[in-house]
Amino acid sequence: MLKINNLHVKLEEEDKQILKGVDLEVPAGKVHAIMGPNGSGKSTLSYVLSGRDGYEVTEGDATLDGEELLDMEPEERAAAGLFLAFQYPVEIPGVGNMTFLRTAVNAQRKARGEEEMSAADFLKFIRAKAKDLKIDADMLKRPVNVGFSGGEKKRNEILQMAMLEPKMCILDETDSGLDVDAMKLVSEGVNALRDEGRSFLVITHYQRLLDHIKPDVVHIMAAGRIVKSGGPELALEVEHNGYADILAEIDA
Amino acid sequence: MAGLDELNVKEGVEEETVEAVKSLAGTYKYGWETEIEMEYAPKGVNPDIVRLISEKNDEPEWMTEWRLEAFARWEKLDEPSWALLNYPEIDFQDQYYYARPKSMEEKPKSLDEVDPKLLATYEKLGIPLKEQMILAGVEGAEDMPAEGRKVAVDAVFDSVSVGTTFQSELKKAGVIFCSISEAIKEHPELVKKYLGSVVPVSDNYYATLNSAVFSDGSFVYIPPNTRCPMELSTYFRINAENTGQFERTLIIADKGSYVSYLEGCTAPQRDTAQLHAAVVEIIVEEDAEVKYSTVQNWFPGDENGKGGIYNFVTKRADCRGDRSKVMWTQVETGSAVTWKYPSCILRGAESQGEFYSIAITNNYQQADTGTKMVHLGRDTKSRIVSKGISAGKAQNTYRGLVSMHPKAKNSRNYTQCDSLLIGDKCGAHTVPYIEVKNNSSRVEHEATTSKVDEEQMFYCRQRGMDEEEAVALIVNGFAKEVLQALPMEFAMEAQQLVAISLEGSVG
Ligand SMILES: Nc1ncnc2c1ncn2[C@@H]1O[C@H](COP(=O)(O)OP(=O)(O)OP(=O)(O)O)[C@@H](O)[C@H]1O
Ligand SMILES: [Mg+2]
Numbered sequence: 001m002l003k004i005n006n007l008h009v010k011l012e013e014e015d016k017q018i019l020k021g022v023d024l025e026v027p028a029g030k031v032h033a034i035m036g037p038n039g040s041g042k043s044t045l046s047y048v049l050s051g052r053d054g055y056e057v058t059e060g061d062a063t064l065d066g067e068e069l070l071d072m073e074p075e076e077r078a079a080a081g082l083f084l085a086f087q088y089p090v091e092i093p094g095v096g097n098m099t100f101l102r103t104a105v106n107a108q109r110k111a112r113g114e115e116e117m118s119a120a121d122f123l124k125f126i127r128a129k130a131k132d133l134k135i136d137a138d139m140l141k142r143p144v145n146v147g148f149s150g151g152e153k154k155r156n157e158i159l160q161m162a163m164l165e166p167k168m169c170i171l172d173e174t175d176s177g178l179d180v181d182a183m184k185l186v187s188e189g190v191n192a193l194r195d196e197g198r199s200f201l202v203i204t205h206y207q208r209l210l211d212h213i214k215p216d217v218v219h220i221m222a223a224g225r226i227v228k229s230g231g232p233e234l235a236l237e238v239e240h241n242g243y244a245d246i247l248a249e250i251d252a
Numbered sequence: 253m254a255g256l257d258e259l260n261v262k263e264g265v266e267e268e269t270v271e272a273v274k275s276l277a278g279t280y281k282y283g284w285e286t287e288i289e290m291e292y293a294p295k296g297v298n299p300d301i302v303r304l305i306s307e308k309n310d311e312p313e314w315m316t317e318w319r320l321e322a323f324a325r326w327e328k329l330d331e332p333s334w335a336l337l338n339y340p341e342i343d344f345q346d347q348y349y350y351a352r353p354k355s356m357e358e359k360p361k362s363l364d365e366v367d368p369k370l371l372a373t374y375e376k377l378g379i380p381l382k383e384q385m386i387l388a389g390v391e392g393a394e395d396m397p398a399e400g401r402k403v404a405v406d407a408v409f410d411s412v413s414v415g416t417t418f419q420s421e422l423k424k425a426g427v428i429f430c431s432i433s434e435a436i437k438e439h440p441e442l443v444k445k446y447l448g449s450v451v452p453v454s455d456n457y458y459a460t461l462n463s464a465v466f467s468d469g470s471f472v473y474i475p476p477n478t479r480c481p482m483e484l485s486t487y488f489r490i491n492a493e494n495t496g497q498f499e500r501t502l503i504i505a506d507k508g509s510y511v512s513y514l515e516g517c518t519a520p521q522r523d524t525a526q527l528h529a530a531v532v533e534i535i536v537e538e539d540a541e542v543k544y545s546t547v548q549n550w551f552p553g554d555e556n557g558k559g560g561i562y563n564f565v566t567k568r569a570d571c572r573g574d575r576s577k578v579m580w581t582q583v584e585t586g587s588a589v590t591w592k593y594p595s596c597i598l599r600g601a602e603s604q605g606e607f608y609s610i611a612i613t614n615n616y617q618q619a620d621t622g623t624k625m626v627h628l629g630r631d632t633k634s635r636i637v638s639k640g641i642s643a644g645k646a647q648n649t650y651r652g653l654v655s656m657h658p659k660a661k662n663s664r665n666y667t668q669c670d671s672l673l674i675g676d677k678c679g680a681h682t683v684p685y686i687e688v689k690n691n692s693s694r695v696e697h698e699a700t701t702s703k704v705d706e707e708q709m710f711y712c713r714q715r716g717m718d719e720e721e722a723v724a725l726i727v728n729g730f731a732k733e734v735l736q737a738l739p740m741e742f743a744m745e746a747q748q749l750v751a752i753s754l755e756g757s758v759g
Contacts, residue, residue: 078714094728095725107715
């Protein structure tokens with residue numbers, strides 16, 4: 001599914017190298033988690049994969065199902081099935097949540113040469129998904145993320161993911177700011193989408209989320225590189241001991 | 253644009269040129285021309301032309317005199333230059349002031365007699381001149397619920413009104429809805445009483461010219477305590493080349509009445525600029541309410557700034573009666589140059605004026621637009637919401653006057669004026685004039701200027717929208733408050749228009 005090969009990325013504006021040779025492979029149907037200290041480059045990786053401006057790839061590449069990701073426009077990557085749940089979801093004043101999602105769903109369908117979803121079908125679809133995530137009708141009508149609480153914004157990201165049915169889902173700290181119940185809802189939302197044909201890359205600081213969304217592999221990122229990979233037990237180790245031991249091990 | 257799809261590439265014509273034309277035509281959907289035999293008055297303007305227009309309209313002597321006085325006045329005036337607009341000098345003698353389809357020589361007695369070519373023109377514009385449940389001006393109306401509303405249409409083609417729908421049904425309610433040329437003949441007492449009473453002949457350069465040479469337009473009278481049974485609309489189409497359109501609209505809402513009026517306008521795309529100078533006068537009596545909505549979509553010129561309509565418009569409402577109310581809503585997407593300040597004279601006690609505006613300028617378009625709220629009566633209220641959007645190399649100016657006279661005690665104004673910039677070659681300017689001459693009134697003014705946010709763009713694109721879709725969505729959100737003030741059918745059209753007029757503004 002997703003293959004990242006020796007990815008080096010610097011900032012476009014200044015001479016600052018952020019990713020320094022990331023290698024990562026997430027096979028179809030798998031859930032991989034990335035943990036790592038603040039500022040290690042986790043969000044940067046998610047932005048570069050989804051095509052945000054401001055970064056320059058100096059070496060390496062990334063493919064989604066064999067297709068070169070880094071040459072595509074952001075919307076082409078989305079249509080190819082890449083989804084990013086933002087660490088900081090963006091507010092769009094005046095644009096209803098539902099209008100936004102309908103425009104997005106139909107834009108992707110159009111890009112894939114599929115027929116647009118009718119208003120009636122869309123409504124049925126979004127109501128069902130919103131109900132699962134306990135998102136009420138009012139929130140669907142309100143402008144995208146405007147005035148949403150931190151937890152509501154995160155749930156809204158998962159709603160979008162459920163509606164767009166991507167094949168590669170990147171979740172950047174979707175668990176931050178969620179209360180215990182919301183964490184369960186979001187995890188259930190993610191688990192409901194788990195499927196042979198769909199993969200997840202879950203960026204998180206906490207084991208808690210991984211109790212609900214059981215990862216197949218856990219990676220540790222530090223200073224712009226994946227420094228260690230292992231099973232779910234690696235997350236527990238971080239939870240108990242922090243990163244010091246792992247980082248010391250690498251430096252040695 | 254089916255016509256262009258069939259376009260054969262002539263040998264020697266560069267593929268590139270063809271592509272350019274194609275893409276342009278796709279952008280402005282109403283740029284085609286109706287081929288129809290026309291008759292013109294000789295080029296230029298002078299007392300003989302003024303008399304000729306009056307004669308063509310079969311007008312009584314008093315009207316001719318009124319026009320001639322206006323013309324004499326106009327000759328002594330200079331074109332104003334205070335607006336932030338920059339355009340080549342207009343040669344007022346190098347235009348036609350009267351153009352009418354030959355088939356309109358005998359005024360058709362009913363819609364059935366109207367030249368099929370003209371009917372087809374409006375059909376193609378999405379304004380079928382039939383008396384049926386239609387949704388005026390809305391494309392894709394077939395997707396909408398079946399409970400379509402009735403909208404009466406007066407269709408003006410170059411210098412003449414070609415027909416007005418639902419006249420007999422409106423008559424039953426006592427409503428008069430006809431072309432102004434018809435009103436001058438059929439209802440001279442009303443026209444005499446009100447014409448020029450809101451926008452005097454001496455008002456300004458373009459209004460004075462209009463008073464001399466206006467050829468047609470719409471007339472509305474709503475009798476006391478009558479709610480107009482349907483929405484009224486006028487659709488202006490400029491078709492002929494080198495021809496100015498000078499229309500005159502007069503709306504009278506008598507005591508306790510209500511009407512919602514819509515105005516739409518389009519023109520073929522040409523590489524020479526064309527002049528449009530209209531005057532709209534609205535009289536609102538005691539407890540009456542008028543909503544006036546415009547979607548202005550004149551040809552804006554091409555992406556290099558060639559051609560387009562020069563739009564100089566004077567629109568004013570006089571809230572004469574106590575508790576009278578007027579609401580102007582405008583979506584200005586077209587024209588190369590827009591000079592337009594729909595205004596409210598709040599004369600009656602507790603009268604209210606509202607102005608909601610979206611002005612979009614792209615490429616080389618220029619707009620200097622806004623409103624005047626003149627508070628004369630006590631306890632009057634006004635509200636201004638202006639959303640200016642500039643892209644390309646366009647310039648967009650909001651110019652607004654709020655004036656509280658000494659007798660306008662306890663009056664209120666709220667102004668919100670937001671500008672959005674797309675790219676860094678365009679400009680937005682806000683020019684508020686505020687005069688408060690009593691100490692119990694309050695004026696509030698808020699203004700913001702922002703750029704289309706990169707984060708918002710990326711968020712939309714990550715969800716699958718291309719840049720143009722993303723900009724259109726964000727801009728529609730920015731302008732939401734104004735779009736909501738439009739009648740539903742217009743709001744849908746306006747949203748699509750926002751998207752279309754911003755095409756090519758990013759990337
Ligand atoms: N536009 C930018 N300008 C300057 N520095 C930047 C920019 N973008 C990222 N960085 C820097 O790159 C490094 C990696 O940032 P990134 O947001 O990817 O970290 P992260 O691993 O997601 O951290 P966190 O766990 O705190 O979310 C940080 O040091 C950050 O300050
Ligand atoms: Mg981060």
